[in-house]
Amino acid sequence: MTTAGEVHRAAAGGPWWWARRRAAALDVGLAVASAVECAVEGVPFAHKAGLPVWVGVLFGALTGSTLVLRRQWPIAVVLISVAVTPAQMGVLLTVVGLYSLAASEVPRRIIGALAGMSFLGTLIVSVVRVQQDSAAHADTFQVANWVVPFLAITTALGVTAPPLLLGLYVGARRRLMDSLQERNESLERELGLLAERAEERAEWARGEERTRIAREMHDVVAHRVSLMVVHAAALQAVARKDPEKAVKNAALVGDMGRQALTELREMLGVLRAGEPVPRRADRMPLEAVGVAAAAAASRAEAEAGVGPWLTELEDLVGQSRAAGMVVEVSVEGESPGYAAAVEQTAYRVVQEALTNVHKHAAGAKTYVRLAHRGAEVAMQVENEPPPEPDAAASAGLPSGGNGLVGMKERVAVLGGVFVSGPTDAGGFRVSAVLPAAS
Template sequence: MVTRNDQTDHAPPLGQDLAPHAWRLSGRIVAGVGQILLWIITGLGRLLKPVTARITAGLYGASRRPAPRGPGGTALYEAPGPAGPLPRWIGAWREFTESWLFAPLTGVAMTLAALAELAPHDESPVSVAGAFAVAVTLPLVWRREFLRPMAAVVLAAYAASLLTGQLLLVTTTAAALFTLHSLARHLPRPSTGMLAVGGVVTIAVVYLAGDGLDPLPWYAAVLVLLAAIGLGDARRVVETAERTNAEVRERNTETLTRLSVVQREQTVMRERARIARELHDVVAHSVSMIAVQAETAPYTMDDLSKEAAQGYAEIAHTAREALVEMRRLLSVLRADAGSEPESAPQPRLERLPELIDQHRGAGGHVDMTVQGEVRGLSTTVELSAYRIVQEALTNARRHAPGAHVRVELAYLNDRLAVRVRDDGAAAPTMVLDPTGGAGGHGLVGMEERATMLGGRFAAGPADSGGFVVEAELPFAREENPRS
């Protein structure tokens, strides 16, 4: 018997066991009420979406999406017309609401409205009712800077006014509900649950000890209280989700940007390695000729001094070393083994008619014109011009099949101008796929060839339709015509 009494004395109180469960249950009830209200509002919004879309289009104008840009910054299509009349006013209002001026003005307006609401009831502003009205509404001026102290003053003054039997004013009730909504919007979920429990307890005390809420049924007061707190909590959840989604989108955008930069750098490196392999044949041929002529000079020249023979030997030795170093450099720059053998002869401009015939044989329509005095250029300039025309024709077949293509070569005083234009509609993939597909040079490769020679390159939609590729390849003035 004594043992049972000892156990009874040490048992925890019943309220201590129920407090955590009641606290969790209150938070879930508040969240549930807020979620139900959000579902109702969302459903009404979906039902009214066609009507609101038309009204929004009339007020804001048609939706404006940024037009994609081509390589030269040219828009692929025209942007929509001007926006409607409201965007700038809405923007100004948002700036105003985010400024320090908005809260003071609304707080003062609420205070004046509360005092004006007392006038029909023969209540002077200098009275107990006026003091409570000011105490409930005026602290809203500082709700941005000091939310929790402001809320404590507002809610305490409102509860005291109800307990002392003051008039139930619409303005002060709205101020109290707005304060509860703001607290629930900024407080965490557990604190919101405690706020709801405290609000319900306060309402019960007011109904039992005073007559301030007698004009309202008790269930209506509880429902309005839970609705204000629930909407604030739901708004906090939505804002948190929006911030999380915005952070995720920002991280994804940064990742895609970095991947795009890395992909472009890899494309540039591959194209440079491809150009290096092509130029290897050109330079290796010239250096080999130097080595051969230097080695054979002592056998083809009579009365050659010992110093001259030694000089020719040094030239041959240096040329052979240069060939070895070039092969080593080429092995470092090689991007993919097995593409384009090193010993393949590199094309020059004299082979452009063959390229034109190949394009016509594939069903394309192409014309070529040459302006200026045709002259022999360096192998690097002619090879770059040939490759640019080749890739432009390939892109025309891929993205504008059946379009008429015009190839123009212009021999100017200090540069060779290359222009390839088709009259078909340029597909967006011309811009979005700068590499031109697997194995192709693409826009990046053409640009690398032009900039390697110190020239200029541009590509994009033409003004009158189609797609145009332009390149200017400078060359030395002292180059002699090729025999």
Template sequence: MTATGAHRDAAGTPARGWWWWGRRRSAVLDIGLALMSALECALEGVGFAGKAGLPVPLGVLFGLSVGSVLLVRRKWPIAVVLVSIAVAPAEMGYLMGMVGLYTLAASEVPRRITAALAGMSTVAVFLVTMVRLRQDITQADAGRQDFDPSGWYVPVVSLFMTLGLNAPPVLTGLYVGARRRLMESLRERADSLEQELSSLADRAEQRAQWARQEERTRIAREMHDVVAHRVSLMVVHAAALQAVALKDPQKAVRNAALVGDMGRQALSELREMLGVLREDVPAGAPSAVPLAAVGRAAAAAAEAASEDGPCLDALEALVEQSRAAGVVVELTVLGEARAYGAEVERTAYRVVQEALTNVHKHAAGAKVVVRLAHREAEVAMQVENGPCDAAVADARLPSGGNGLVGMRERVTRLGGVFVSGPTDAGGFRVSAVLPATGRAA
């Protein structure tokens, strides 16, 4: 609700004002009907007092008290109808009976009770009307022998008069009550639908936010794997270049060439990744890219990465890069090599790549053993390094602490198992097992 709407509600103009005005109008209507019914019953009480042999003021007072029962018609409609049935023999309360039947039919009283009371009222009015009509006809035609009021005329006319009095208020009340219940049901359904739409919008926003977070995490992981390894090797080669620049010019030239190659490879991979992410963004688009464009770019990036990303065939070249940087790396392959899914091979490659990057960062001069095992339903990899060599200068590579986290996310996403930790010999071991099917969790 807006601030203006809240202020107007508090002032009682739109919502509370209409409710208050509706209640006031209903109260005025009830009072007016009760006064009319009391006046009617008071006039009819004069005749009742004469027939019953009572004082006229007592009959008028009785009629006023009976007619005022309409004040409680909304709260106790059954009581109003019962009173109208009770005073029917006194030939009073016709307005009260009609209004009471209407209120009863339009209320939430069970239909079987409404039908029973409407039937009782109809029978009572029918009997009173028939008796009164017979008396009137008898008095008017006492001297006539050609007309017998005890035949079909009196019952038929009494029935029509009774139905004319009771049927319209009952039918009208049933219609008004059904319409009110229908409107309430539609209003409740509209409110429920509005709440459901709001809930769906909230869930859609949560899913969109989750998708954006997942895509940011995936891109950050890819950027980390691509940049960290290449730049780490560049730093290692640059340190070696600085150390041998004056002593061994030929080796310095080779190290400089390796640094250049690493830089070009890193730039090439970054351009490919950024190019995929920019493919679905139209020219001149605003900085806030729509969610659909982000989703299409994410899907394209994931597909491109799966198809064009590194695989296990490039593992030997990856190990050679570390060897060229001066690290002693032993590669052992067990089992018969076979092709796996693109996501499985890329994840296995990234695990080994990140593990070797960590060796360059944290275990300078350590010996490294890379094991790759092809099994029947899975592929396993392990990278274990010994303690670092104190005689080897540390390249002072920074670490963001995201390498192990990224590896674990990659492996568990495919339903694999990831374990890492220090060894008893003072080194560090990274192990991962991936299912051959590589179904994403």
């Protein structure tokens, strides 16, 4: 059994069970003092027991020297002190042994039992010694009856109580210091983990912001630029044959460019506003980064009061019609007024779907359907097969493959449903349903 704090010894310590050389020197010094005391007290013990003096001295020296074991085996030291109490020796052994026992990690019931044994043994020996002294000096003075128990109890308490209480206090303080040290080490480990987590979150935030900017650039620029390319191709085709139509197409290209610049300015204004990146308490999985980026974009547009609305849907379709696309629009029900994020997401879905028609099915007839259903709004963009299968390749419009992914992420972040795929007739269909309260 070791004292509190000894379990956390430094690697480079003292010999054997001592944590430091200073502790070893202290215990050896106490053991020498106890051995000298017991050796001196062994002389009268040898006379009373009828033994040679050297036997009493040797017995006392060996008994007192056991104090060197007080840190490693405090129970054994206290038991030895109790055993030699009848021989009227080992006061230092008893005091230091009780202190070491009380300051150790020994269970409290064992400490109480051994302290009680030591107190009882000291009490009995004190009673005997006081009575013997009283009898020896009976001719000189008379001792009252209450003096003997009073002196015996006082002596027993004086020998056992102070070291016991001091040991309990030192042990409790030592355990408190150990617990504080462990808590400090635990906090340092937690701070290290938090620092690592902060670095991971910072890296994730940078990636999220890059994804957000890329998606906004795609949504804002792709549609306008696609229409500009279509009009530019038409302008090139009719420039010599029909100058009036060429001028009209050139004006449309200019309008498209100005609208693209306006939307770019609005988006850059949102980015400069320093919209905080949303963060979660735990580490976000990689597959959720795109969804979170879409949420950041939608919230940024909504809170800044910029971005497209469903009321601008006719203008959007009109731009595609002006580029030569045949578009039929049907609207069911009346809009109850949706949240900004819902309207902007619905607009972006239709916009990106029309852009894909320009890229992959130029000249195909397209149907845009919008349905207001009270609790939700549904939209569908479906195109027929293109009249010329190679029209998309001849238009020269690049495709990065991110349009459908961006639409799906925008819809998913609002709790909606997104479905896209080819139709049986050879065309393509994009459908989305958004909850009204998002």
